[in-house]
Amino acid sequence: MSTPTILEKIKAYKLEHIAACKEARSYSDVEALARGADPVRGFQASLRKAVKQGYGLIAEVKKASPSKGLIRADFDPPALAQAYERGGATCLSVLTDGPSFQGADEFLTAARNATSLPALRKDFMYDTYQVAEARALGADCILIIMASVSDAQASELETAAHEWGMDALIEVHNAEELNRALHLESRLIGINNRDLNTFETSLDVTRGLIKHIPEEYLIVSESGLNGPKELAELAMYGARCFLIGESLMRNEDVESATRALLANPLTAAHGGGM
Numbered sequence: 001m002s003t004p005t006i007l008e009k010i011k012a013y014k015l016e017h018i019a020a021c022k023e024a025r026s027y028s029d030v031e032a033l034a035r036g037a038d039p040v041r042g043f044q045a046s047l048r049k050a051v052k053q054g055y056g057l058i059a060e061v062k063k064a065s066p067s068k069g070l071i072r073a074d075f076d077p078p079a080l081a082q083a084y085e086r087g088g089a090t091c092l093s094v095l096t097d098g099p100s101f102q103g104a105d106e107f108l109t110a111a112r113n114a115t116s117l118p119a120l121r122k123d124f125m126y127d128t129y130q131v132a133e134a135r136a137l138g139a140d141c142i143l144i145i146m147a148s149v150s151d152a153q154a155s156e157l158e159t160a161a162h163e164w165g166m167d168a169l170i171e172v173h174n175a176e177e178l179n180r181a182l183h184l185e186s187r188l189i190g191i192n193n194r195d196l197n198t199f200e201t202s203l204d205v206t207r208g209l210i211k212h213i214p215e216e217y218l219i220v221s222e223s224g225l226n227g228p229k230e231l232a233e234l235a236m237y238g239a240r241c242f243l244i245g246e247s248l249m250r251n252e253d254v255e256s257a258t259r260a261l262l263a264n265p266l267t268a269a270h271g272g273g274m
């Protein structure tokens with residue numbers, strides 16, 4: 001057998017982790033918590049509203065990553081979430097994976113509770129147990145990574161998310177994953193510029209895939225985005241939503257960095273888009 005890729009390693013430990021969580025807390029207990037969670041804030045709805053006037057920004061609360069190691073030592077999820085909100089972010093994304101991203105479930109709840117923004121649970125999802133868990137933590141949207149799940153799994157996760165009133169962001173990295181994603185119900189697609197197996201990152205991934213996505217879809221360009229010029233350039237291709245972590249997290253003043261990024265959006269009215 002060839003050596004496992006990072007995504008395969010993550011999947012292996014995540015499946016073990018899920019099994020342990022199920023032992024510690026039954027599915028019906030998690031369901032009860034999910035039923036009592038703070039009501040859903042419309043994640044996709046907020047993005048759709050934002051793109052009428054500018055960009056939709058999903059700002060990520062991210063301490064570390066497997067490719068970059070520690071990104072931000074001074075890491076206070078509620079304070080960061082508030083800085084994002086004041087800077088004009090539309091939604092939050094919060095990493096809850098511990099082993100690879102130094103994230104935690106509590107970060108999601110704390111960040112979301114500190115703001116009025118909808119929040120994405122950023123994790124590797126394989127089981128509807130995790131979807132109920134996401135809602136119990138307060139999540140408004142889950143991530144489904146097509147590179148890591150079967151079609152049946154993707155559809156099951158999506159159905160569970162929708163049953164809980166959450167949105168599902170369907171993440172793709174190549175044409176084959178995109179074609180599979182287009183058979184799902186969700187109209188929210190994330191194009192990950194980073195290959196989760198090799199970490200190679202290129203904005204050409206967005207440039208190449210976006211033209212194959214029908215108009216009714218809301219597209220989020222994810223990863224490796226560094227500044228307003230890049231956003232404007234991708235906006236010319238029709239991207240209006242962006243998921244950004246590292247480049248914002250590396251600024252001491254997260255609020256100003258967020259505001260600067262969103263200051264001059266290239267909107268359809270300015271001639272961008274297709």
Ligand SMILES: O=P(O)(O)OC[C@@H](O)[C@@H](O)c1c[nH]c2ccccc12
Nearest residue numbers: 192222223224225243244245246247
């Ligand atoms: O920090 P960046 O390069 O701005 O990327 C953010 C986000 O896109 C990235 O964290 C991400 C995209 N898809 C993922 C799936 C799992 C973990 C992380 C991710």
